[in-house]
Amino acid sequence: EPEVTQTPSHQVTQMGQEVILRCVPISNHLYFYWYRQILGQKVEFLVSFYNNEISEKSEIFDDQFSVERPDGSNFTLKIRSTKLEDSAMYFCASSWMGINEKLFFGSGTQLSVL
Amino acid sequence: GENVEQHPSTLSVQEGDSAVIKCTYSDSASNYFPWYKQELGKGPQLIIDIRSNVGEKKDQRIAVTLNKTAKHFSLHITETQPEDSAVYFCAAPKTVNNNDMRFGAGTRLTVKP
Numbered sequence: 001e002p003e004v005t006q007t008p009s010h011q012v013t014q015m016g017q018e019v020i021l022r023c024v025p026i027s028n029h030l031y032f033y034w035y036r037q038i039l040g041q042k043v044e045f046l047v048s049f050y051n052n053e054i055s056e057k058s059e060i061f062d063d064q065f066s067v068e069r070p071d072g073s074n075f076t077l078k079i080r081s082t083k084l085e086d087s088a089m090y091f092c093a094s095s096w097m098g099i100n101e102k103l104f105f106g107s108g109t110q111l112s113v114l
Numbered sequence: 115g116e117n118v119e120q121h122p123s124t125l126s127v128q129e130g131d132s133a134v135i136k137c138t139y140s141d142s143a144s145n146y147f148p149w150y151k152q153e154l155g156k157g158p159q160l161i162i163d164i165r166s167n168v169g170e171k172k173d174q175r176i177a178v179t180l181n182k183t184a185k186h187f188s189l190h191i192t193e194t195q196p197e198d199s200a201v202y203f204c205a206a207p208k209t210v211n212n213n214d215m216r217f218g219a220g221t222r223l224t225v226k227p
Contacts, residue, residue: 004157031213043150043158043203043217056214091157098213100146100165105157 002026004106006092012112013082021077021109023092031098032075034067035105036060036088043091049075050098082113116141116206120218127194128226135221137204138186145210147187149178150203152220158203162189194225 005024013019025032034046047057049067066078075094079086089110093103117140127133139147145166150158164171164178164187171178177190191198201220208214 033213042219043205045208045214045216048213056208056212058214093157095213099211100207102148102160102163103158103215105150105159107155107157 002104004092004094004104006090006106006109008109009107010110010112012114015084015113016081019079019082019111021079021090021092021111023075023077023106024073025075025092025094026104027073029094029096029104031055031095031101032067032069033093033095033103034077035091035093037091037108038088046077046090048098055098079111082111084113087111087113116144116208116216118204118206118216118218120204120221122221123219124222124224126224126226129194129196131194133189133191133194133198133223133225135189135202135204135223136186137188137206137218138184139206140185141206141209142182142185143210144206146207147178147180148205148215149189150205150217152201152203154200161202191223194223196225196227199223199225 007022032049037043047061048055064080089108091108092106095101120137148163151161152158175192180187204218205215
């Protein structure tokens with residue numbers, strides 16, 4: 001089965017630094033997402049992206065966050081100035097359609113902000 | 115917006131027994147209810163989903179039931195095996211026809227051999 005791939009698997013950064021998390025969604029999918037999971041807690045929606053623009057975003061996705069599809073294959077999440085509370089597992093996901101469809105998740109990037 | 119509650123938070127069963135996990139949702143207009151399985155170190159993986167025009171869906175040992183009147187849906191795993199041990203999440207869209215999925219808090223299922 002095709003997979004969503006994420007790099008790196010672990011990222012350690014200092015508070016206040018910028019980080020970029022990278023994802024390669026499944027090639028024929030049109031919708032892309034970022035979710036995060038703080039240790040032991042539920043999976044939380046951050047943002048969805050379609051046709052080169054954000055289609056939905058949650059309260060968590062503030063001005064410190066941005067997403068980009070710089071080329072035909074990559075999808076990135078940037079956190080401009082990391083805070084301690086940004087430490088979490090970040091999952092990229094993609095789907096063929098955007099509504100009521102199976103999400104394919106990557107294995108995640110564990111972000112640790114020190 | 116949707117609020118999804120999931121119970122129990124942990125569930126331990128003997129191999130071969132059945133396991134049932136329940137979720138409730140708040141928005142009566144919600145129309146899509148997936149279940150995801152998350153194994154250690156991996157992302158969630160869809161195992162089954164149900165849409166609001168059906169009451170039950172089955173796929174081998176896994177079934178999902180939906181009660182729209184009561185606003186709850188349940189995951190049923192029969193003849194459990196050790197490899198079923200994982201964290202299971204239910205989800206529902208934040209609002210109808212919205213791709214912001216709201217997840218339950220998760221159920222850690224342990225199947226003892």
